[in-house]
Amino acid sequence: MLVIRPITATDYPALMRCAEESGHGFTSLPVNEGMLRNRIAHSEESFAKEVTEIGTEGYLMVAEDTDTGEVAGTTGIEAAIGLDTPFYTYHLSTVVHASRRLDVHNVVKLLTFGNNYTGNSELCTLFLRPEWRKGLNGRLLSKARFLMMAEHTHRFSPTVIAEMRGVSDEDGHSPFWEWLKEHFFSIDFTHADYLTGIGAKGFIADLMPKLPIYVNLLSEKAQAVIGQVHDNTAPALRLLEQEGFTCRGYVNIFDAGPMVECEVRNIESVRHSLRCRVEIGEHSSSHDYLISNTSFENFRATVGKVAVDGERNIAIISPAMATALQLQQGDMVRLMGQ
Numbered sequence: 001m002l003v004i005r006p007i008t009a010t011d012y013p014a015l016m017r018c019a020e021e022s023g024h025g026f027t028s029l030p031v032n033e034g035m036l037r038n039r040i041a042h043s044e045e046s047f048a049k050e051v052t053e054i055g056t057e058g059y060l061m062v063a064e065d066t067d068t069g070e071v072a073g074t075t076g077i078e079a080a081i082g083l084d085t086p087f088y089t090y091h092l093s094t095v096v097h098a099s100r101r102l103d104v105h106n107v108v109k110l111l112t113f114g115n116n117y118t119g120n121s122e123l124c125t126l127f128l129r130p131e132w133r134k135g136l137n138g139r140l141l142s143k144a145r146f147l148m149m150a151e152h153t154h155r156f157s158p159t160v161i162a163e164m165r166g167v168s169d170e171d172g173h174s175p176f177w178e179w180l181k182e183h184f185f186s187i188d189f190t191h192a193d194y195l196t197g198i199g200a201k202g203f204i205a206d207l208m209p210k211l212p213i214y215v216n217l218l219s220e221k222a223q224a225v226i227g228q229v230h231d232n233t234a235p236a237l238r239l240l241e242q243e244g245f246t247c248r249g250y251v252n253i254f255d256a257g258p259m260v261e262c263e264v265r266n267i268e269s270v271r272h273s274l275r276c277r278v279e280i281g282e283h284s285s286s287h288d289y290l291i292s293n294t295s296f297e298n299f300r301a302t303v304g305k306v307a308v309d310g311e312r313n314i315a316i317i318s319p320a321m322a323t324a325l326q327l328q329q330g331d332m333v334r335l336m337g338q
């Protein structure tokens with residue numbers, strides 16, 4: 001059974017493996033021991049912390065195969081972005097340059113630099129190792145976070161965003177970055193992405209074009225990838241779109257990948273999740289549910305067969321699932337039909 005749980009220090013080798021496998025452009029998993037160890041330690045502190053005001057907490061989780069102990073992937077949430085280091089975006093907007101006298105009407109797009117997502121929560125670091133990309137595993141990894149947010153609302157901002165990986169090739173060349181690099185920087189995309197991942201973002205403020213950019217002045221290749229995702233990230237975007245996330249014109253400043261957002265209360269899995277009391281026993285239900293316990297520090301989530309009696313608010317789960325989710329008879333769970 002694949003179970004989502006908070007990351008611990010002993011997961012460092014597995015996290016490094018995910019970082020190595022995730023490849024170029026996966027900013028939040030740089031191949032850097034110090035950075036990954038810090039991220040684990042920060043997550044452990046965040047899970048243990050009593051929160052009265054949302055701050056810089058970062059919650060990182062892993063999916064563990066309970067049969068083998070193998071880590072299949074990672075999934076995370078930042079409680080509030082842009083508080084310690086600025087969180088930059090470009091916003092794609094429309095302006096019209098028109099002259100009735102000359103009968104000219106040009107609709108042009110503009111990219112405007114800003115920090116509009118400051119303070120929002122962010123979904124991040126969604127990575128499932130390729131051999132695990134089957135069945136409901138990807139869904140579990142992405143959506144378990146919504147059960148957590150539904151249950152522990154005070155730890156998250158009312159709006160949550162996700163920064164989707166944009167287009168880059170196997171060698172890490174991003175058409176959008178190539179244009180920026182030519183005109184404003186002289187370092188490679190992979191290096192810039194790495195510096196961002198390790199928090200060394202000062203160069204952005206120093207070098208990034210801050211005045212609005214007319215999109216029609218960019219190279220055609222750069223224009224073509226604005227708001228587009230990397231092929232490997234299409235499933236991640238699809239999972240969020242199913243939950244009601246949309247792009248409102250914000251894109252990543254390096255690879256122009258789309259940012260998507262949703263109010264937490266409007267996320268499908270938040271709106272439709274049920275809270276039930278647990279009965280442990282055998283059952284013959286063939287319905288799959290995404291299900292979590294209601295603990296924060298010892299958060300556990302999985303996907304599997306559950307028998308739900310909606311009228312009595314009872315969820316019957318197998319003893320194996322109860323063990324995996326650290327549940328006793330009579331405990332509460334949160335669950336969502338799949």
Ligand SMILES: CC(C)(COP(=O)(O)OP(=O)(O)OC[C@H]1O[C@@H](n2cnc3c(N)ncnc32)[C@H](O)[C@@H]1OP(=O)(O)O)[C@@H](O)C(=O)NCCC(=O)NCCSC(=O)CCC(=O)O
Nearest residue numbers: 123124125126127128133138162165232233234235236238
């Ligand atoms: C994202 C995951 C974890 C998803 O796992 P799986 O690939 O097993 O997912 P899946 O269940 O097969 O697919 C999920 C949904 O996407 C659909 N789908 C599959 N391939 C698609 C494609 N090419 N275009 C559009 N939709 C596609 C499936 O039909 C399914 O929708 P139906 O249910 O309708 O059938 C994985 O692909 C992965 O690790 N990708 C590489 C890492 C990555 O790029 N991560 C995102 C980085 S961006 C980030 O981390 C922020 C976002 C976030 O944290 O959520």
